[in-house]
Amino acid sequence: MSLTSAVANAAAAAAAGQGKKAAQVQLQAELNTDEEWNKFIQRDGLLVVDVYTEWCGPCIGMVGNLKKIKVEIGGDNLHLAVAKADTIECLKRFRNRSEPTWMFIAGGQLVNVIFGADAPRIARTIEQELKNEELVKKGELERPKRAPHELTPPEQEVADREAKLQAERKAKEEAAAEASRLARREARARRLESHFLDVCPALVTPHAQKNLRKISDALEPHGVIIADKIPTVMGKDGAKRLAMEDPSMGSEQITAVLAERPALALLLKKQPDREGDVIEITRRVLFGDGVEVPEGETPKKTVAEELWLDNMPGVFVPVDRHQRAAALDLLFPKLVSTLVEPPPPVQPPHVALVFGAWQRRAVLAAAAAPRVAPRVLNYGFFADGNIDEPKLLCKTIDQYELRPEKDYCETIVVQAAVGLAEPALADPHEVPPEGPPAALLALGPLHVSEDAVVGVEECARFFPPGYNEPEVKAKPKAKKKKKKRHETKEAIEDSSTDAPPSESVEIENGGEGEEGAEGEDGGEGEGDEGEEGEEGEEQLDKATSPPPLTPH
Numbered sequence: 001m002s003l004t005s006a007v008a009n010a011a012a013a014a015a016a017g018q019g020k021k022a023a024q025v026q027l028q029a030e031l032n033t034d035e036e037w038n039k040f041i042q043r044d045g046l047l048v049v050d051v052y053t054e055w056c057g058p059c060i061g062m063v064g065n066l067k068k069i070k071v072e073i074g075g076d077n078l079h080l081a082v083a084k085a086d087t088i089e090c091l092k093r094f095r096n097r098s099e100p101t102w103m104f105i106a107g108g109q110l111v112n113v114i115f116g117a118d119a120p121r122i123a124r125t126i127e128q129e130l131k132n133e134e135l136v137k138k139g140e141l142e143r144p145k146r147a148p149h150e151l152t153p154p155e156q157e158v159a160d161r162e163a164k165l166q167a168e169r170k171a172k173e174e175a176a177a178e179a180s181r182l183a184r185r186e187a188r189a190r191r192l193e194s195h196f197l198d199v200c201p202a203l204v205t206p207h208a209q210k211n212l213r214k215i216s217d218a219l220e221p222h223g224v225i226i227a228d229k230i231p232t233v234m235g236k237d238g239a240k241r242l243a244m245e246d247p248s249m250g251s252e253q254i255t256a257v258l259a260e261r262p263a264l265a266l267l268l269k270k271q272p273d274r275e276g277d278v279i280e281i282t283r284r285v286l287f288g289d290g291v292e293v294p295e296g297e298t299p300k301k302t303v304a305e306e307l308w309l310d311n312m313p314g315v316f317v318p319v320d321r322h323q324r325a326a327a328l329d330l331l332f333p334k335l336v337s338t339l340v341e342p343p344p345p346v347q348p349p350h351v352a353l354v355f356g357a358w359q360r361r362a363v364l365a366a367a368a369a370p371r372v373a374p375r376v377l378n379y380g381f382f383a384d385g386n387i388d389e390p391k392l393l394c395k396t397i398d399q400y401e402l403r404p405e406k407d408y409c410e411t412i413v414v415q416a417a418v419g420l421a422e423p424a425l426a427d428p429h430e431v432p433p434e435g436p437p438a439a440l441l442a443l444g445p446l447h448v449s450e451d452a453v454v455g456v457e458e459c460a461r462f463f464p465p466g467y468n469e470p471e472v473k474a475k476p477k478a479k480k481k482k483k484k485r486h487e488t489k490e491a492i493e494d495s496s497t498d499a500p501p502s503e504s505v506e507i508e509n510g511g512e513g514e515e516g517a518e519g520e521d522g523g524e525g526e527g528d529e530g531e532e533g534e535e536g537e538e539q540l541d542k543a544t545s546p547p548p549l550t551p552h
Contacts, residue, residue, distance in 0.1 A: 027067050028058075031083040037090060041105050041148060045077040046129050048122075051085050051094045051101040055442060058082040059100045065119045069126055077130060090149045096441070103148065104129050106136070110148045113155060169451045173349060173419075176453045188343050189325040195339045199227070200278045200317065201327040203242070204264040206257060208307040208314030212264065215315065218285050218303050223274030228267035232331065234258040240425050241330055245323050246316055254312050265331040279324060282317050289319075348417040350377055351455030352462055353440055354385055354447040356547070357400070357410035364397060366439040367414060375437055378415040378463045385411050385446055390462050408547035415459045416440060418452055 028050065031037050041047060048066070052058040070078050083103075085091040094101050102122060104112035111132070112125055135141035146152065151159055204212060216226050234242065239258040243250030249258075270278040283289040288302040307314025318324040328336050329343065336342075355363050360381075367376045381400045383391040393410065394400050416436050420426050435441075436448060449455030 027063060027070070027080060029079070029081040031081050032087050034087075034089055037083060037088045040079075040081055041108055043079050045079055045106070046074070046126065046133055047079045047081065047103075047105040048126060049103040049105065050080075050082045051091055051103055052082060053095055053097060054084065054086045056098045059117050062100075062117055062119065062122070065123065069123055073127060074130065077133065078126065093149075093151075096438070105148060106133055107143050108148075109143055110146045110150065110152065111144055113152045173452045176456075177349060184343070184346070185322040185325065188329070189321045191340055192325045192328055192336070193321065196324070196328060198270040198272075198278050199328075200224075200268040200270075200282050200324060201331050202266040202268055202282070203316040203327075203331060204266060205254065205307075205312060205314055205316075206261040206263055207309050207312065209264050211307055211314065214303060214306070215266075215286065219268065219282065222281050222285050223271040224268050224278060224281055224285070225271065226266055227269040228332075228335075230265045230267075230332070231262045232265045233260070233262050237425060238330060241326070242316065244424050245318070245326055248313050249316055251311070253310075257312070267332060267335075279318060279320065283319065286315060286317060346421040347377070348421040349419040349452035349456070350415050350417045350459055351436055351449035351452060352387075352447070352458040353414045353416055353436060353445045353449075354387070355412050355414070355443060355445050356408070357381060357406065357412050358408070358547070359443060360397060360400065360412045362443055363412055363414065363440065366437070366443060369439055371432075372416075372437045372439050375417040375432060376414060377417060378459075378467060380413055380462065380467075382411050382413055382462070384409045387447065387458055388461070392462075395467070411446065413462050414440060415463055418455070 029036075029040060031040055031049070040049075050058045050062070066080055070080065083091060085094040085097075099115050100117045102114040102125075103110060104114075104125065106129065111129055114122055114125060132141055132143075136143050204215070212226075212229075219225065236255075236259045239249075239255040242258065243255060249255075268278065268282055270276075270281065274281075280290070284291060286303045288299070288304075293299040304313070304315055316327075318327050364379070366372060367379065380395045381393040383393055390413070394403070400406075417432070418435055420431065423431070441448070449458050
């Protein structure tokens, strides 16, 4: 049987009402569950399986070729099937892929894998594997020992390259995140130094508050006084933030204590007549930083060491200007807010996903799902898919629907988080999976940022600073009230004794003329609106359905 006759038979089946799908089912078994899969791979002979995903479907174009091969050289030694990767655990590595995948299995072992609908290559591989099976049955060849869920050598090479790329991408993102964090800390430190240069915050833990006098007595001879003290309960989030600054404050015991019991926040201030940095002076006095002990002498206990109790530190003091800024924001938010604006919120790493505007309803429905919505930071509609110079059309779906004309080239862009802004503060159970939301990727975006570093750059162009600020609408100009004709006449009659007759006539005629002109203008305006409305109804909404297919 030739390939032409195979295709003719398939067409005849379609004409009889069975269709292409029916022709495929007759030729290839359908595997949708683990049970069906496990039963099929126990068959004798060579098994050729077309692995597909639900959103892509099996390779219909290969049916004729496979039928020809089975009839001419395979016979009962060749069994064909289509397997749905979405519902078969053994095939999970092939999920969310659009590339055709062909598995060759014999004796329950995976002997080969081919990616792509390369008909000549698949035919050659089937022919070679059938010969190998004959040699295996004769004992002249040993079949490779590889379970279907294991990777073949070519797959392993691809996996290794992908793992290397992922490691490089992750290292790049981590370096960018650290650089961004340091830049934020430096900017905040500079901002607060203009008001708090001679101030150092500190925290006395609950068990050490009774020793406050010991702290003040140690500091006062060096020109540092306690300018303010505030009892504070750090809470879980505050305790975690403090642990980020000082690992010695990060044990589970001290975190639990600070989260529930009141500690004492101190505002230490250097006297104007003293020289030196207030942080360095405080650290030297309380912790012994920079103090040299003469050789042969036993170092004395520092104040900080004396305040330790049951492996819990008694006092926290920042080690540098960055920690000082963070501690001021954490311990004295009201004081800082009266002098300095709060720091901007930290954005999580994110990427841009570009879709055709005709997909807007599906995109926004997926973005509103409970697991996806917290990860969607912004969205907007743009004139086209230009990543380098995007042109904003509008920011909301309601504004877009009001547009009288739409075009196939218009896009909707979603800014989606691919990680956490501050991972150290997150609950381990709330960490999202890596990469863009799968629900959005399943819709087939036109473009996805290469990584979070590129994503930040692209999103900065799509959603610049101030994007979410409310738009200031211009106030409509107040319309002048029209004077009624009889009121004008009364006014003219009242002033007729002062004004000459000619003036009265001019005013009266002018009033009538204005009214007539306004009435005519108003009538024309209504007519224009009506014509525009009719034209709008005839306009085709080009963004409510996919763009037309381009002939090949």
